[in-house]
Structures are given as C-alpha cells and as structure tokens.
Amino acid sequence: MSSLVTFRNVSFSTADGRPLFTDITTGFGRERAGLIGRNGVGKSTLLRLAAGEFAPGSGEVVRTGVVGTLRQIVQVASHENVADLFGVRAVLDATARAEGGTGSAEDLAQADWTIEPRIDEALEQxxxxxVTVDRPLATLSGGQRTRAALAALIFAEPDLILLDEPTNNLDAEGRTAVARVLRDWRGGAIVVSHDRALLREMDRIVELTTLGLKSYGGNWDHFAAQKAEELAAAERQLENAQKETKRVDREVQLARERKARRDAAGRRNAAKGGMPKILLGAREDRAERSGGSANRLADRLRGDAAEALDDARAGVEQLRALRFEIAPSGLPAGRTVLAFDHVTGGPAPNHAVLHDLSFTIVGPERVALTGPNGSGKSTLLRLASGELAPFSGQVRRGRVTLLDQQVALLDPAQTILDNYRRLNPGESENGCRAALARFLFRADAALRRVGELSGGEMLRAGLACVLGGSAPPELLMLDEPTNHLDIASTEAVEAALNAFDGALLVVSHDSDFLDAVSITRRIELKG
Structure with a gap:
C-alpha cells in the first residue's frame, strides 16, 4: 500500500521546549487508521503535522496526495450559510445567473449544473x-454543523481526511452518520478518537505513547485483545523478574555465609599456629581479594536483577489501566432518590422543553437518559439537581449531586484540596488527603489549582470531591462524562462507577460507557 503521508524521523517539541515525540517514522495510506493515546501525548499535533499546519522540529513529513481536515466550527457569522461551508457560493451564484439568462461568459465558464445534487448527496450521507445550500449555519445545532462540515470534507474528495474527535458532542444519530461515512470512505483517513464504537470501523489502530508510535492490525476490539495479551506477558515478565531478584539475593547471602564460615575456619587454624607467617599473609591477601571480587560480582548481579525488575515494572505500569476507588453510599434498595411528578420546565421562562414528565428512580438503579441533541436532557438534570425550578409539577429528591460537562461545582481558582474541604466540611485533614489519594491525587498533586487541570483530571477531581467523602450522594448524575476523556481515563471512571453502590442517572451517547457501568433501564426524551 502506497503512503499518502509519510513521517521520516520526525521529532516535535512544544513551545516551552517539552518533547512530545522523538524520531517517529511511519506512513498512512488508503486505509482507516484510528489514532489513540492519553490526553496530552500529542495526537492532535501529529494530525497538524500531517496536514502541514505544523513543521517538525527535525525529520520530514512527505505528502503525496491531497489532505483534507475536518473543520471544527465553534462560532459562525450571521451571513454564513451551508454553501460557504462547502466553499461553493461563487459557483452557485454563477450557475444561478447562467440559468436565469443574465450570466456573463465568465459565469457560463464557472457554472456547474451538477453541484447542488452533489452537495445534496453529501449532506444525505x-x-x-x-438541509439546503442557502440554510444559515447559525440555524444548525453544533452537532449538525459538525456533520455538515464532514459532508463538505467528503464533497471535496481529498485523498486523505484527518478527523480530530469527530463524534464529540454528537448524539446517537450523528455518531451513526460519522461511522457510516467512514465505512463507505475509499480514500485514506486518520481518526483521533476515544469513541470505541467509531474505532471499531478502523482498519488498524495506531497508539501514540511517550515511548513513540505502535501499530496494531485490525479494529478496536483486535487492539484491546492484543493489549490484554501484552499486559499478561508483561505481568509474567514482572513476576519472573521479582523471582529472579529474590533468587539473586538468596545466592548472594548464601555465598557470603559460606565465605564467612571459610574465613572463620582459617582464623581458627591460624590461631593454633604451625603456619609460616609468609603463607598466612598470602592467604589473608587472597581472602581479601576474593572477598572484593565476590562483592563486586554480587553488586553486578543485584544491579542486573534490579534493572530487569524496573524494566518489567515500567512495562506493566505502561499497560495497566488507571484505577481509583469510591466509598460506599449505603443506599437501601427501597428508597426513592428522585421523582418527577407531572413536571413541565425549561432553561428559561416561557421556554418549556419538558412537558408533563413523570418518572421515579428507586434504590441503586442505573438509569441512562437518552434522546437527540436539544431534547432536554441537560435541562432534566438541572431540574433534578434543584438548579432549575419546574414551571409546574413537583420534583422530589434525596441526596443528589450533578457533575455537568464543565464540573461547575468545582471552583477553578481553588486547589483540589480546598475544593474537597469546601464540599466536605466535616472531614479531617487526614481524611481529605486519604480520599483524594484514592482518586490518584497524592501529596502535592492535591495542591494543583482546578483551573490548570485537563478535562479528564477535572472530572476525576469532581468525582473525588463528591464521592470520596464519608457521605457520598445517594444519586450521582453525570452529563456526558466521557466527552473530554481519553480511553484510559474513561475505563478508570467506568471501573470506579461499577464499584459505586449508589444510584446513577447518566446522559451519554457512548454506548460502550453505558454498557460498562451496567445501565439497568433508559428514560428516552423524544424532543
């Protein structure tokens, strides 16, 4: 397979001089490659190098085809429409003038009577x-704009497309559409994603770590199986290294004990007399030299064993997933933790998005709140937490806590420890430190300001502050908790929530996440 973009001995450092990766050599051709790795390791930078937006610090990036990048649309001007997104407004205007009989010779040369049907086909994909070409972009939701940008990208027909977290903030329909486009795409694609369902559409998985790039044939499921095999092999290597270290220690100790016995016997014989002084001195010299040699050999053997042990331990730590612990809530099975009785409400006065809604969550149920973007899921969570009051009806709640996408209950100007103390005022200093340590914020890590944390670290800090204390909530509500998490952090959150004995109400379009936290039922909002 010929390469569309080739990295040759590429190294790159951040603006402050921190090396992101060193001496990377790889290529990407007409295939679908999923690029994964922990947040901050340099995945987006690798895409920008492939696109030519960044230049490598050393080495070279060679492009032999046309490279297109999915445009991330954050804000749009009021005059921008779908035609602007496709970059075809001038062609459409010329075509319209030509069709109306008012076009110039230049308009006739520029006109393309197939362009609207081809745009319609791309949008349908x-x-x-x-959605028409004159539709203002401001009237599309964020998810619809992302999908329209993807349509514009495939309409341009580049040889290689670069997608950076294309399913973030998309509902189930949007995620399905992105997966369908990639399934049908016949060019090359490099996709940075933590969406495991999307990664199942890939031909291979490329993992970027601090050690460099490693390629795995097959999709996400093949990758996960191979990583599990690697972890098992690394754990066997660690076990063998630990056994070898103990064996070396025993051998060294036995050798020292044997030498000590020989030396003691020699001293006893010398004390009896009968050996010339010159022979006695030579024997003592030999004993000292042999003792020194034995010590040097012991040090070398111990050093080799310790180095092998460190290497084996590092290999396991590199492969083993993060883990953190949640204290029990003690929630009994029959207690109602949340009830909506004929609730109508919305995010602003006279703007109801939920109408006459009733449901109950009892005991440690695990409930998924589903529905398309704009159907009122976040509004329901705000009503449930008490942040919003209903227009009509009643909300009854027990001890509930909401972690929204911004983890707004944390003060970004305070440290993690200060936030924990504020939210758990009855905890002792040792209790605060111990709780944060269970969520991997040990020692000085607990003194970092929340505003300086990554998205994954912020969610972990939020979980630590609400679940780490002696009285965790009976119901934890999460709004798209995996949006800004890498896969390793997502799996850590899944493992922790699986161990939580309270109730969960989760808004997520990540079906793998919902399966992993053992959702028992769904409440679907139609919109």
Whole structure:
C-alpha cells in the first residue's frame, strides 16, 4: 500500500521546549487508521503535522496526495450559510445567473449544473437530507454543523481526511452518520478518537505513547485483545523478574555465609599456629581479594536483577489501566432518590422543553437518559439537581449531586484540596488527603489549582470531591462524562462507577460507557 503521508524521523517539541515525540517514522495510506493515546501525548499535533499546519522540529513529513481536515466550527457569522461551508457560493451564484439568462461568459465558464445534487448527496450521507445550500449555519445545532462540515470534507474528495474527535458532542444519530461515512470512505483517513464504537470501523489502530508510535492490525476490539495479551506477558515478565531478584539475593547471602564460615575456619587454624607467617599473609591477601571480587560480582548481579525488575515494572505500569476507588453510599434498595411528578420546565421562562414528565428512580438503579441533541436532557438534570425550578409539577429528591460537562461545582481558582474541604466540611485533614489519594491525587498533586487541570483530571477531581467523602450522594448524575476523556481515563471512571453502590442517572451517547457501568433501564426524551 502506497503512503499518502509519510513521517521520516520526525521529532516535535512544544513551545516551552517539552518533547512530545522523538524520531517517529511511519506512513498512512488508503486505509482507516484510528489514532489513540492519553490526553496530552500529542495526537492532535501529529494530525497538524500531517496536514502541514505544523513543521517538525527535525525529520520530514512527505505528502503525496491531497489532505483534507475536518473543520471544527465553534462560532459562525450571521451571513454564513451551508454553501460557504462547502466553499461553493461563487459557483452557485454563477450557475444561478447562467440559468436565469443574465450570466456573463465568465459565469457560463464557472457554472456547474451538477453541484447542488452533489452537495445534496453529501449532506444525505451524513444524515442531513433536506438541509439546503442557502440554510444559515447559525440555524444548525453544533452537532449538525459538525456533520455538515464532514459532508463538505467528503464533497471535496481529498485523498486523505484527518478527523480530530469527530463524534464529540454528537448524539446517537450523528455518531451513526460519522461511522457510516467512514465505512463507505475509499480514500485514506486518520481518526483521533476515544469513541470505541467509531474505532471499531478502523482498519488498524495506531497508539501514540511517550515511548513513540505502535501499530496494531485490525479494529478496536483486535487492539484491546492484543493489549490484554501484552499486559499478561508483561505481568509474567514482572513476576519472573521479582523471582529472579529474590533468587539473586538468596545466592548472594548464601555465598557470603559460606565465605564467612571459610574465613572463620582459617582464623581458627591460624590461631593454633604451625603456619609460616609468609603463607598466612598470602592467604589473608587472597581472602581479601576474593572477598572484593565476590562483592563486586554480587553488586553486578543485584544491579542486573534490579534493572530487569524496573524494566518489567515500567512495562506493566505502561499497560495497566488507571484505577481509583469510591466509598460506599449505603443506599437501601427501597428508597426513592428522585421523582418527577407531572413536571413541565425549561432553561428559561416561557421556554418549556419538558412537558408533563413523570418518572421515579428507586434504590441503586442505573438509569441512562437518552434522546437527540436539544431534547432536554441537560435541562432534566438541572431540574433534578434543584438548579432549575419546574414551571409546574413537583420534583422530589434525596441526596443528589450533578457533575455537568464543565464540573461547575468545582471552583477553578481553588486547589483540589480546598475544593474537597469546601464540599466536605466535616472531614479531617487526614481524611481529605486519604480520599483524594484514592482518586490518584497524592501529596502535592492535591495542591494543583482546578483551573490548570485537563478535562479528564477535572472530572476525576469532581468525582473525588463528591464521592470520596464519608457521605457520598445517594444519586450521582453525570452529563456526558466521557466527552473530554481519553480511553484510559474513561475505563478508570467506568471501573470506579461499577464499584459505586449508589444510584446513577447518566446522559451519554457512548454506548460502550453505558454498557460498562451496567445501565439497568433508559428514560428516552423524544424532543
């Protein structure tokens, strides 16, 4: 397979001089490659190098085809429409003038009577059938804009497309549309994603770590199986290294004990007399030299064993997933933790998005709140937490806590420890430190300001502050908790929530996450 973009001995450092990766050599061709790795390791930078937006610090990036990048649309101007996103407004205007009989010779040369049907086809591929070229971008939701940008990208027909977290903030329909586009794509694609369902559409997985790039044939499931095998092999290597270290220690100790016995016997014989002084001195010299040699050999053997042990331990730590612990809530099975009785409400006065809604969550149920973007999921969580009051009806709640996408209950100007103390005022200093340590914020890590944390660290800090204390909530509500997490952090959150004995109400379009936290039922909002 010929390469569309080739990295040759590429190294890159951040603006402050921190090396992101060193001496990377690899290539990407007409395939779908999923690029994964922990947050901050340099995945997005690798894409920008592939696109030519960044230049490597050393080495070279060679492109032999046209490279297109999915545009991330944050804000749009009021005059921008779908045609602007596709970059075809001038062609459409020229075509319209030519069709109306008012076009110039230049308009006739520029006109393309197939362009609108081809745009319609691209929009239909991403599930936006019926969206017209003159539709203002401001009237599309964020998820619809992302899908429209993907349609514009495939419409341009580059040889290689680069997608950076394309399913973030997309609902189930949007995620399905992105997966369908990639399934049908016949060019090359490099996809940075933590969406395991999307990664199942890949031809291979490329993992970027602090050690460099490693390629795995097959999709996400093949990758996960191979990583499990690597971890098992690394753990066997660690076990063998530990056994070898103990064996070396025993051998060295036995050798020293044997030498000590020989030396003691020699001293006893010398004390009896009968050996010439010159022979006695020579024997003592030999004993000292042999003792020195034995010590040097022992030190070398111990050093080799310790180095092998360190290497084996590092290999396991590199492969083993993060883990943190949650204290029990003691929630009894029959207690109602949340009840909506004929609730109507919305995010602003006279703007109801939920109408006459009733449901109950009892005991340690695990409930998924599903529905398309804009159907009122976040509004429901705000009503449930008490942040919003209903227009009509009643909300009854027990001890509930909401962790929204911004983890707004944390003060970004305070340290993690100060936030924990504020939210758990009855905890002792040792209790605070111990709780944060269970969520991997040990020693000085607990003194970092929340505003300086990554998205994954912030969610972990939020979980630590609400679940680490002696009285965790009976119901934990999470709004798209995996949006800004890498896969390792997502799996750590899944493991922790699986161990939580309280109730969960989760908004997530990540089906793998919902399966992993053992959702028992769903409340679907139609919109």
């Amino acid at each position: 991403v599930g936006l059938a019926g």
